Amino acid sequence: MKETSGLKKIISTLIVIVMISAMAGMVCFAQTRPQVSAFIAGAFFFFVGVLGIVNNRLTLENSFILIFPFAGALIMLIAASFIWDIPFLAKIRENIEVVFPIVVLAFFFCIGAGMFFGSILYRKKKKENCTYSVQTQCIDLRKKSDSDGDLYSPVYQYYYNGREYIYKSKVSSNAKPPELYGYYEIKINPENPEDIWFPNRAVVGPIVGIMLMVVSILIAFSLLK
Numbered sequence: 500m501k502e503t504s505g506l507k508k509i510i511s512t513l514i515v516i517v518m519i520s521a522m523a524g525m526v527c528f529a530q531t532r533p534q535v536s537a538f539i540a541g542a543f544f545f546f547v548g549v550l551g552i553v554n555n556r557l558t559l560e561n562s563f564i565l566i567f568p569f570a571g572a573l574i575m576l577i578a579a580s581f582i583w584d585i586p587f588l589a590k591i592r593e594n595i596e597v598v599f600p601i602v603v604l605a606f607f608f609c610i611g612a613g614m615f616f617g618s619i620l621y622r623k624k625k626k627e628n629c630t631y632s633v634q635t636q637c638i639d640l641r642k643k644s645d646s647d648g649d650l651y652s653p654v655y656q657y658y659y660n661g662r663e664y665i666y667k668s669k670v671s672s673n674a675k676p677p678e679l680y681g682y683y684e685i686k687i688n689p690e691n692p693e694d695i696w697f698p699n700r701a702v703v704g705p706i707v708g709i710m711l712m713v714v715s716i717l718i719a720f721s722l723l724k
Contacts, residue, residue: 513550514547514550517543517546517547518543521539521540521542521543524536524539525539525540532582534578534581534582535578535582537574537577537578538574538575538578538579538582540574541570541571541572541573541574541575541576541578542571542575543571544567544568544570544571544574545567545568545571545572545575546571547567547571548564548565548566548567548568548569548570548571549568551564551567552564552565552568565609565613566606566609566610566613569606569609570606570609573602573605573606577602600718600719601719604715604718604719605715605719607711607714607715608711608712608715608716610708610711611707611708611709611710611711611712611715612708612712613708614704614705614707614708614711615704615705615708615709615712616708617704617708618702618703618704618705618708619705621704622702625686625696626686626696626698628688628690628691628694628696629685629686629687629688629694629695629696630686630688630689631659631686631687631688631689632684632685632686633657633658633659633684633685633686633687634657634682634683634684634685635655635656635657635666635682635683635684635685635695636655636656636657636680636681636682636683637653637654637655637677637678637679637680637681637683638654638655638656638665638679638680639653639654639679640652640653640654640676640677640679641653641654641667641671643671650671650672651671651672651676652667652668652669652670652671652672653668653676653677654666654667654668655667655668655683655685657685657687657695659687659692660692662692664692664693666693666695683697683699684698684699685697685698686698
């Protein structure tokens with residue numbers, strides 16, 4: 500455990516150092532050579548993505564991490580076409596009006612795919628692990644306001660094997676909040692009662708993911724005609 504903790508500290512420190520260096524480089528070249536700034540930004544995304552894959556052991560459930568190195572590599576490739584005069588890169592530069600929209604659409608397609616498969620796999624895992632039904636009560640609605648209006652973050656209370664558990668939602672939303680002091684069904688993991696799942700909650704991730712993928716494909720086909 501100590502070795503794992505030490506490794507995480509090293510990785511966190513390394514990310515901070517690279518991030519500061521990347522920001523300094525982007526600011527330094529922003530006015531004189533913006534293409535170099537873009538290349539540095541892409542390199543940072545690529546580095547963080549690869550590091551995330553190595554550190555977390557890529558699985559289907561966290562496959563969305565691939566977005567970062569993919570996006571980083573594409574940004575570097577486009578930026579490099581404006582930095583170095585290489586025949587292959589020159590073709591990209593000459594056709595940038597076609598290449599750039601396709602790259603952006605591919606990026607959004609990957610985000611949609613990540614949301615779609617990630618949401619499905621997350622729900623599947625929760626369904627397998629959280630098998631015991633209990634009643635939970637919404638005991639508080641933490642409220643904060645911003646430009647989108649009032650945002651609510653509910654707090655739930657439930658009991659398992661005579662022990663009280665409190666679950667504080669990490670997400671604030673302007674959607675209709677649950678009824679204060681109302682009771683709702685949840686599923687918990689018997690081996691880890693703090694691991695919970697709301698089976699009746701609306702599933703949004705796959706729908707948004709499909710929409711992003713379909714729209715990206717349709718726009719790409721219209722551009723290639």
